[in-house]
Amino acid sequence: MIRLESVSKHYEGAERPAVNEFSLEVAEGEVVVLIGPSGCGKSTTLRMINRLIEPDSGSLFLGDDDVRTLRVEELRRGIGYAIQGVGLFPHWSVRQNIGTVPRLLGWDKPRIEDRSRELLELVGLDPERYLEAYPDELSGGEAQRVGVARALAADPPVLLMDEPFGAVDPLTRDRLQREFLDIQRRLRKTVVFVTHDIDEAVRLGDRIAIMRDGGLVQYDIPERVLAYPADEFVAEFVGAERALKRLSLAGLRSVMRPQSGDCGIDPSVGVNANLREALSRILEVGEGALDVVAEDGCLVGRVSIEDILAHFQRPVA
Amino acid sequence: MSESLAPGALRPGAISTARPSGSRFSAHKIGVSALVLVAISLMLPFASVSHSRIATGQSLQVWDVLDLLGIAVLSAPWAVVLVGSIFRPRSRMSSAMRGGAAASSVVVWMLVSGAAAGPAVQRVGPYARYSLGAGVWLAGFAAFALIISARRELGLGTVPGWVVTLLAPVGIAIAAAMGSLDDLGILVEYHNLGQRFWPSVGQHITYSASSIIVATILGVGLGVVAYRFRRASAPIFSVVSAFQTVPGLALIGILVAPMAALSYAFPALRRIGVGGLGWAPVVLALTLYALLAIVRNTYAGLASVPPQTVEAGRGMGMTSSQVVRRVQMPLAAPVVFSGVRTASQQTVANATLGAFVAAGGLGPLVFFGLAQQANDLVVLGSIALVALALTVDGLMRGLQYLVTPKRIREHMR
Ligand SMILES: Nc1ncnc2c1ncn2[C@@H]1O[C@H](COP(=O)(O)OP(=O)(O)OP(=O)(O)O)[C@@H](O)[C@H]1O
Ligand SMILES: [Mg+2]
Numbered sequence: 151m152i153r154l155e156s157v158s159k160h161y162e163g164a165e166r167p168a169v170n171e172f173s174l175e176v177a178e179g180e181v182v183v184l185i186g187p188s189g190c191g192k193s194t195t196l197r198m199i200n201r202l203i204e205p206d207s208g209s210l211f212l213g214d215d216d217v218r219t220l221r222v223e224e225l226r227r228g229i230g231y232a233i234q235g236v237g238l239f240p241h242w243s244v245r246q247n248i249g250t251v252p253r254l255l256g257w258d259k260p261r262i263e264d265r266s267r268e269l270l271e272l273v274g275l276d277p278e279r280y281l282e283a284y285p286d287e288l289s290g291g292e293a294q295r296v297g298v299a300r301a302l303a304a305d306p307p308v309l310l311m312d313e314p315f316g317a318v319d320p321l322t323r324d325r326l327q328r329e330f331l332d333i334q335r336r337l338r339k340t341v342v343f344v345t346h347d348i349d350e351a352v353r354l355g356d357r358i359a360i361m362r363d364g365g366l367v368q369y370d371i372p373e374r375v376l377a378y379p380a381d382e383f384v385a386e387f388v389g390a391e392r393a394l395k396r397l398s399l400a401g402l403r404s405v406m407r408p409q410s411g412d413c414g415i416d417p418s419v420g421v422n423a424n425l426r427e428a429l430s431r432i433l434e435v436g437e438g439a440l441d442v443v444a445e446d447g448c449l450v451g452r453v454s455i456e457d458i459l460a461h462f463q464r465p466v467a
Numbered sequence: 468m469s470e471s472l473a474p475g476a477l478r479p480g481a482i483s484t485a486r487p488s489g490s491r492f493s494a495h496k497i498g499v500s501a502l503v504l505v506a507i508s509l510m511l512p513f514a515s516v517s518h519s520r521i522a523t524g525q526s527l528q529v530w531d532v533l534d535l536l537g538i539a540v541l542s543a544p545w546a547v548v549l550v551g552s553i554f555r556p557r558s559r560m561s562s563a564m565r566g567g568a569a570a571s572s573v574v575v576w577m578l579v580s581g582a583a584a585g586p587a588v589q590r591v592g593p594y595a596r597y598s599l600g601a602g603v604w605l606a607g608f609a610a611f612a613l614i615i616s617a618r619r620e621l622g623l624g625t626v627p628g629w630v631v632t633l634l635a636p637v638g639i640a641i642a643a644a645m646g647s648l649d650d651l652g653i654l655v656e657y658h659n660l661g662q663r664f665w666p667s668v669g670q671h672i673t674y675s676a677s678s679i680i681v682a683t684i685l686g687v688g689l690g691v692v693a694y695r696f697r698r699a700s701a702p703i704f705s706v707v708s709a710f711q712t713v714p715g716l717a718l719i720g721i722l723v724a725p726m727a728a729l730s731y732a733f734p735a736l737r738r739i740g741v742g743g744l745g746w747a748p749v750v751l752a753l754t755l756y757a758l759l760a761i762v763r764n765t766y767a768g769l770a771s772v773p774p775q776t777v778e779a780g781r782g783m784g785m786t787s788s789q790v791v792r793r794v795q796m797p798l799a800a801p802v803v804f805s806g807v808r809t810a811s812q813q814t815v816a817n818a819t820l821g822a823f824v825a826a827g828g829l830g831p832l833v834f835f836g837l838a839q840q841a842n843d844l845v846v847l848g849s850i851a852l853v854a855l856a857l858t859v860d861g862l863m864r865g866l867q868y869l870v871t872p873k874r875i876r877e878h879m880r
Contacts, residue, residue, distance in 0.1 A: 202782055227784035237779035241797050241872035250783045284874045300783075 151178040151340040152199060152308065157208030158364075159194055168194045170364040171208070176357075178307075179338040183351040186361035187387070192344040193234060195361070196310050199342065200229045212308065227251055230301030230339070234312040236293045238285040244270070244296050245281045251304040269299040274329055291322035298330070302337075309341045315350070327353055348388050352376065352395055360384050373399055377466045397426035397458070405461045406442045406451035413448035415441050421450050429458055497616045498552025498565050501609035505545050508609070509538075512600035514580065516587050519594040520652075521840050526600060532583045541579055544572035548613065559621060566617025566631035569610040574638035576603055577648060584650035596652040598843055610635070623864075632861075636854065652843035653850070660832070660847075668851060671828035674746060674821060675814045675859070678753035682814075683807050686758045690765020690803070691791060700766070707762050710755040715817045718755065719824055722748035749821040749828075756817055757810035764806025768799025797872045804867035811863055815856045829855070 154174045160167040169191040176182045184192045197203040199210060201222050210217045217225055230251075238247050248269055249262040257265075267277040273295040285293060294315055301309055315326045327350060334341065334354075345351055351358050352372045360368045360375065368380035376396040379385035388395065402423050418441040419431045432440050432455060439454035513532050515524030529538060551564030584597035614631055621628040639648075648654045657664055689707070693700035710718065726748045730737040741747040772795045780790040796803075822830030829848050836844030 197782075200782060202778065223784045223786055225784075226782060231779070231782040233775055233779050233782060235775045237773075237775035239776060239779065239794060241874045243874075250780075250785075254784055254789070286874075 151180075151213060152176040152342065153211040154195070154199075155209045155211070157195070157198060157205045157210060159191075159198060159203060159205050167206075167364050169198070169205070172361075172364065172366055173208075174359055174366060174369065176340055176342060178340050180356040181334060181341040181343055181354055182357045182359055183355035184342060184344045184359050184361060185346065185348065185351045185387075186367075188346065190361045191364040192361060193312055194364075196312055196342060196344055199310055200226050200231060223254075227254055227304065228306050228308070230303075230306040230309040232294075232297045232301040232309070232311040232314040234316060234344070236285075236297045236317070238288075238293055238296060238300070240285050242284075243281070244283050244285075244288075247285070247296060248300045248303050250300060251306075255304055257304075265303060266299075269302055270296075272302070272333060273299045274325075275299075291318045291326065294318060294326060295329075302333075302339075307340060309339045309343075311341060312344045313346065314343070315345075323350070330354060349395065352399060360387060373466045393462070394426055396462070397429060398424045400425045400461060402428050402442060402453060405457050406453040407457065408451045409449060411449035413443075413446065415443055415447070415449055417441070418443045418449075419453070420445070425458055425461065428453055429455070432458075493556070495552040495556035495561070495565065497612055498548055498556065501569070501613045502545060502549055502552065504609035505606050508602040508605035509541075511602035511605060513602045514583070514587065514600045515598045516591050517596050517598070518592055520596055520843070522596075524596070524598055527587070529602065532587060533579065537579055537583065541572075541576060544568040544575055548572075559627070562617045562620040563627050563631070565613050566621065566627075567634065569613035569617065570631055570634035570638070573607060573610045573635040574642060576606060577639055577651075578642055581642065581648040581651055584652075588650060596655065596843065597650060598652040599846075653847045656836075656841065656844045656847050664832075664847075664851075667827055667829055667832060668855070670746075670821075670826070671815070671818050671830075671852075671855065674750055674753060674818045674826070674828055675811070675855075678750050678757055678814050678818075679807065679811050681750075682754045682757035682761055682810060685754070686761025686806070686810075687765050687803060689758070690762045691769065693762065694766050694769040695787070695791070703762065704766075707755075707758040711759050715752065715756060715820050716823060719748050719752045719820055722751055723824060726751070744824045744826070746821075746826050748824055749818065749826045752820075753814050753817055757814050760806045760810040760813070761803070762806075764809075765799065765803045768802030768806075769795050771802060772798045800870045800872065801867060804863070804870055808860065808863040808867060811859050812856060815852065815859055819852065 152175070154172055156171045156173050157169060158167050158171055159169045172191070172195060174182070174195075184195060186192055194203060198205050199212075199217070201217055212220070212225070212229075239250070242250075245263065245266050248266040249257075252262045252265060266281060270277040270280055275292060275295055280288075280292070280296070285296070288296065294317070298311070298314055301311065301314075315323050315330075318326065331354065343354060345354075352375075355372055357369060358372055358375050359366055360380075362383055368375055368384050370378075373396060375384065376388055376392045376399070379388055379392070385392070402419070402421055402425060405425060405428075406421070417431070417435045417437075419428050421442050421444050423431070428440070428442075432438065432453070439452060441449055442451040442453055444450045509529055512526035513529040514527045516527060517524035529541070533541070545568070547568035548565050551561040551568065555561055580597075580599060580603060588595040588597050614635065618628045618631045621631060642648050643654060649658070660667075686707075689703050693703040713721070723744065727742055727744075730742040730747075769791075776794060776798070777790060780794040781787075785793065818828050819830035819833060821828040822834045829851050832848030833845055833852070836842070836846075836848060
């Protein structure tokens with residue numbers, strides 16, 4: 151869906167290129183997370199996709215079209231863009247902000263209004279309360295939601311999101327991430343998502359692209375990035391806890407030994423937990439193994455430290 | 468520019484920010500200062516009476532001109548100001564008392580002077596003139612300061628704010644229209660001018676307004692160009708700044724020859740009045756003069772829009788002119804307009820220079836008055852200028868309020 155072919159960008163006056171011979175292919179309906187240290191060229195890469203920045207060399211394709219063959223405004227109106235630092239228009243209400251692209255596309259008023267309401271509900275904000283609010287009346291988290299709603303407004307197949315959940319507290323961030331996953335399950339957009347935060351990348355990304363000094367160091371599914379970091383840099387970047395992060399990606403269901411039995415058992419762990427939570431629970435209880443219960447509280451299986459270890463030792467496909 | 472960026476100036480309902488903190492008992496500072504000034508003003512000459520229009524006058528103290536009753540009448544409004552300055556001076560009631568009393572005092576002092584002038588003049592002779600003395604002007608200044616502060620405390624857009632603002636000018640206009648002030652030297656000059664006064668005001672307004680309109684269109688355009696095309700900005704700024712370095716009179720002088728040449732070359736221009744003398748060099752000079760403030764504020768206003776906001780606009784697919792029109796200009800509007808306001812003030816003042824190229828306006832009244840040492844004529848012209856400048860300022864503030872997007876406006880509260 152999106153293809154970058156050895157794209158480079160050297161800003162005037164900079165001592166080295168911000169993006170250097172960078173290639174990447176994003177499949178339709180996937181979330182690719184660009185991650186790397188500050189200044190490694192993530193935003194630059196993203197902006198080249200919607201031509202806010204023109205590359206010095208290389209090509210970018212959207213579907214089968216070279217982005218340079220499209221009229222730049224048309225291209226951008228077809229790509230949702232949620233910007234680093236929100237960038238809502240301060241003189242416009244939430245309704246007007248969300249309606250930015252639909253207005254540019256010439257939608258009529260009632261349709262824009264309906265769409266704005268629908269999107270506010272989608273991002274978990276009450277339209278009655280927020281439709282006529284202005285950006286300075288919103289909390290950081292609310293503003294970020296509106297930023298996401300604005301990016302989705304004209305239902306573009308492609309979304310570019312530059313640290314859309316950057317400036318919020320961990321709890322709000324967690325909720326925004328959950329909602330993002332929820333929305334993405336329904337909408338199946340092709341998303342390029344920039345973040346600094348490896349946990350966010352692991353959680354949201356179908357694939358993770360790790361960048362360093364304008365180049366691509368590793369491009370893979372989260373489990374493999376965690377299990378087989380390409381080099382020292384990636385290993386360090388994903389952090390010393392990468393084994394635990396890997397555990398948080400695996401569900402308990404695939405690891406536990408199914409059983410059936412009584413209800414209302416304690417101690418136990420819920421079947422929807424991930425391996426990391428299960429391990430934590432096992433350590434807490436201190437017995438080496440633990441009963442697994444379904445939502446109704448009835449026994450559905452049992453999991454031991456050995457099971458978790460065995461899972462961990464299997465190669466990641 | 469610092470003034471132009473102070474959004475508090477637009478705040479309806481704003482309370483004076485110069486509020487003393489700390490002590491609970493605090494008299495109103497401006498009120499007390501004004502009262503001190505008025506006390507001093509009563510010691511200064513109240514009037515001067517001369518044998519003729521241009522003769523040196525003899526100063527008269529307030530007790531030479533008025534009896535005790537008259538002095539009591541002069542003092543009455545200021546007693547109200549005193550009460551309003553010390554009794555719960557922060558309440559709206561007190562603000563209204565101070566503002567209303569100060570405005571009334573202006574009218575009262577004029578009426579008292581008007582009434583005293585007739586007898587005073589008769590004692591001296593048939594061509595005698597009665598001029599207002601320094602004391603009256605000082606008291607007027609004190610009243611003006613109080614009115615300004617009261618109208619801010621009451622709120623610029625509110626009914627009491629308007630009443631306080633308009634009470635003095637309307638009161639004086641009515642008194643003058645009813646002939647109560649006819650014996651004052653200023654009014655004598657006014658009547659002597661006969662048919663010439665109001666057309667002069669009209670010309671002054673016409674020159675100023677057309678220069679401001681042209682300068683606004685041109686200046687905003689140049690400001691946008693300077694902002695959008697970095698390479699153009701240095702030349703644009705050096706040209707518009709260059710006009711400012713030439714003294715206004717010299718600029719008009721420089722334009723006389725080329726305008727004359729133009730009108731010779733193109734008779735069509737001559738037919739609409741373009742020539743070395745007359746309105747053409749004045750309007751042109753005023754326009755060039757006004758450009759800098761407008762170009763500079765347009766540029767600064769556009770530059771003050773956060774880069775993310777601009778990038779959001781571009782990233783959503785706005786064309787560059789849509790970004791300017793829908794995002795940057797609305798956000799820059801308050802700053803741009805305060806540039807226009809500054810330029811208007813300058814323009815109204817500079818338009819007096821039209822006197823030197825026979826263009827009319829209020830300039831000739833002032834300059835001829837100065838040349839003939841006819842002080843009342845100078846004062847008449849100056850008052851008209853001040854009134855015009857204040858009116859323009861008020862109009863511009865109103866316009867600025869209207870062009871500011873609703874949300875940004877509320878930010879200013
Ligand atoms: N407009 C610009 N002009 C010149 N240099 C720039 C410009 N934008 C970015 N750079 C430089 O290019 C490099 C990459 O910047 P970029 O914004 O792509 O980084 P990033 O990975 O998004 O960083 P962050 O995580 O801090 O947002 C940095 O060294 C930055 O200083
Ligand atoms: Mg960035």
